[in-house]
Amino acid sequence: MNRLIRIISQSIRAVRAFKLRTFFCLLSVALGIASIVIIVAAVEGAYKKAFEMVARFGPDSVLVLSGGEEARAIGMRQKTLTLEDVGAVRQAFPNAYMVVPMTSQSGVNASYRDKKHQTQVIGSTEDYSRVWTWPVIQGSDFTSEDIKGLRNVGLIGQYLLKELFGDKDPVGKYILIKGMPVQIIGVLSERGMSATGHNLDDRIIMPLSSVMRKIQNETKYISALRVRFIDQENLYKRADELRAFLRYRHRIPDGQPDDFRIITPKEITKLLVALTGSLVIFLGIVGLISLTVAGFVLANLFLLSVKERTNEIGIRRATGAKKKDILLQFLSEAVIITSLGGLLGFMLGLVSSRLLILVADFPIYFSWKSFAVGLLLSWIVGIGFGLQPAKRAANLKPIEAIRE
Amino acid sequence: MEVRSDEKKLKLQVKCEKISELRTQHSELLCLMENIKKTYRIGDEDVEALKGINLQIERGEFVAIMGISGSGKTTLMNLIGCLDVPTSGRYILNGKEVSNLSDDELSVVRNELIGFVFQNFYLMPYATVLENVMLPTIYLDRTTNDVEDMAMEVLRMVGLEDRAKFKPKQLSGGQMQRVAIARALINGPELILADEPTGQLDSKTAKEIMDILAKMNESGRNIIVVTHDQNIASYAKRVIRISDGLITDESLN
Numbered sequence: 132m133n134r135l136i137r138i139i140s141q142s143i144r145a146v147r148a149f150k151l152r153t154f155f156c157l158l159s160v161a162l163g164i165a166s167i168v169i170i171v172a173a174v175e176g177a178y179k180k181a182f183e184m185v186a187r188f189g190p191d192s193v194l195v196l197s198g199g200e201e202a203r204a205i206g207m208r209q210k211t212l213t214l215e216d217v218g219a220v221r222q223a224f225p226n227a228y229m230v231v232p233m234t235s236q237s238g239v240n241a242s243y244r245d246k247k248h249q250t251q252v253i254g255s256t257e258d259y260s261r262v263w264t265w266p267v268i269q270g271s272d273f274t275s276e277d278i279k280g281l282r283n284v285g286l287i288g289q290y291l292l293k294e295l296f297g298d299k300d301p302v303g304k305y306i307l308i309k310g311m312p313v314q315i316i317g318v319l320s321e322r323g324m325s326a327t328g329h330n331l332d333d334r335i336i337m338p339l340s341s342v343m344r345k346i347q348n349e350t351k352y353i354s355a356l357r358v359r360f361i362d363q364e365n366l367y368k369r370a371d372e373l374r375a376f377l378r379y380r381h382r383i384p385d386g387q388p389d390d391f392r393i394i395t396p397k398e399i400t401k402l403l404v405a406l407t408g409s410l411v412i413f414l415g416i417v418g419l420i421s422l423t424v425a426g427f428v429l430a431n432l433f434l435l436s437v438k439e440r441t442n443e444i445g446i447r448r449a450t451g452a453k454k455k456d457i458l459l460q461f462l463s464e465a466v467i468i469t470s471l472g473g474l475l476g477f478m479l480g481l482v483s484s485r486l487l488i489l490v491a492d493f494p495i496y497f498s499w500k501s502f503a504v505g506l507l508l509s510w511i512v513g514i515g516f517g518l519q520p521a522k523r524a525a526n527l528k529p530i531e532a533i534r535e
Numbered sequence: 536m537e538v539r540s541d542e543k544k545l546k547l548q549v550k551c552e553k554i555s556e557l558r559t560q561h562s563e564l565l566c567l568m569e570n571i572k573k574t575y576r577i578g579d580e581d582v583e584a585l586k587g588i589n590l591q592i593e594r595g596e597f598v599a600i601m602g603i604s605g606s607g608k609t610t611l612m613n614l615i616g617c618l619d620v621p622t623s624g625r626y627i628l629n630g631k632e633v634s635n636l637s638d639d640e641l642s643v644v645r646n647e648l649i650g651f652v653f654q655n656f657y658l659m660p661y662a663t664v665l666e667n668v669m670l671p672t673i674y675l676d677r678t679t680n681d682v683e684d685m686a687m688e689v690l691r692m693v694g695l696e697d698r699a700k701f702k703p704k705q706l707s708g709g710q711m712q713r714v715a716i717a718r719a720l721i722n723g724p725e726l727i728l729a730d731e732p733t734g735q736l737d738s739k740t741a742k743e744i745m746d747i748l749a750k751m752n753e754s755g756r757n758i759i760v761v762t763h764d765q766n767i768a769s770y771a772k773r774v775i776r777i778s779d780g781l782i783t784d785e786s787l788n
Binding site: 132133134137138141144145148149442443445446447448449450451452453454455456529530533 | 613616618619638639642643645646647651653655657658659661662666670671672673674675676677678679680718722
């Protein structure tokens, strides 16, 4: 056996022998590492989710909402975008390969036979499912005739479908929307929650003009406008141009806020990061505090151990251990313990993140990264806080250590 | 001119003879101490523990160093055992000057040349007898194989081969000291240095331990025992008495 291996196996021997010291150090390190591991997993999960959301939102897309930020903040739903805006945008932006207007009405009563449900009605064009990359999985999509002819037809979301039809096939059936019979022609695939936790599947899509005229009694204003650009790499430049263009059209003087809001993929991520951020900060503080505490627990238990094992150090030195051999032995004792603590912490993180998901729907994703960060930090704690006691052990003079 | 150069030659010849004489003398000696002094600083005061020790120990000797506490015998034993370095003077151990070696170099010397037996045994309580015996092999500079066989071999020499898997606390004091002797033997040292080896033992057990040491000496090992006990010293072939930092008396048993 190699000299180094022999010394490190002495450390392993001591880790096994001093069980109480090992237990307390292990536990305190594990708690700290667990919260750090969760943080890394949460950050990773957030990024993964953000990536998915951007992909779903469309990395080449923007969404323009009616009403300025201030008005939205106080709950006012001004409608400022008009059908003329839509046409003007189509003409002014040749790079926009899809410009789809939308109008939305929430809290609308929908019923099928004896089943009732309040839902959201979206009015849009035949491009709706394409502009949102949201496929119709059953029945058929709108045709341009459906839109032009103001037909009472609808694409139903999965949640509303379950509420009204259960497991039955809805295609071709008529439901009542605000007392008006609407034929279901297609079913949208499941979409899940939005970044703000809104259930996207609780809706029915109808032709834009049908909704405006028959439900909203509206001829001019729409709620939102979705634009997809060919040149994805210039998306943010295009968004700025779009903003300037709409400000010009709405005759907003300089210094006044926008009366609309442009949502880009970046903002989708921002929202999610803000949501995850609070968790990260909380766990980050908890993790750092508990790791520091773990470090001090380790340092103190090791100092005690060095004192208790003075004779051992003495006899090791007398039989030929060099200073650096003693240093190595005690340092590896610390690092072995903290590494084990890191492993335990990782497992603890895995388990407690399951619980965390039960409490709140945070995106948490474990990969080798959180494992690596956990292990690395445990080494840092082991070396950082084990060095001082190990140095003390190494610097004991052999004659003094033996005479103790 | 010629006369002077002849004189020079003669002088040179004499010098060479002297040097080679010294060399052969040294290689026969295990320990050679010349005017060794050791001063400790306690508080603001310098305390001279050794005031000029001259000592020669030949190979195959069994020497007892005697003295009351405070006589400097412990300091002397620390220096002989390379646990400490002298303030001044020359110490040649096994043909090599060790008086100004670094801490690391002293560790190597202790590891390879010296086996220690202490009054309090100093066995690691959490390790087995076998692991305790194998301790010095950990710090050998080479890769080791079959150290366990070696350890069993030395345990057999002290009659404890059937206790290899025991923990120290399962042993009697005499057995613990025998484990310590086995540990001192495992690296095949030139010198076994025993510091009050029977201090913790009753007289019957003490006799057993001293008999083992005497037997070791008969099979050619060099042994130095540091003690204040006349009975223990009587096992040695030569007794060196030290008092107040100086050797005061030497006698052969």
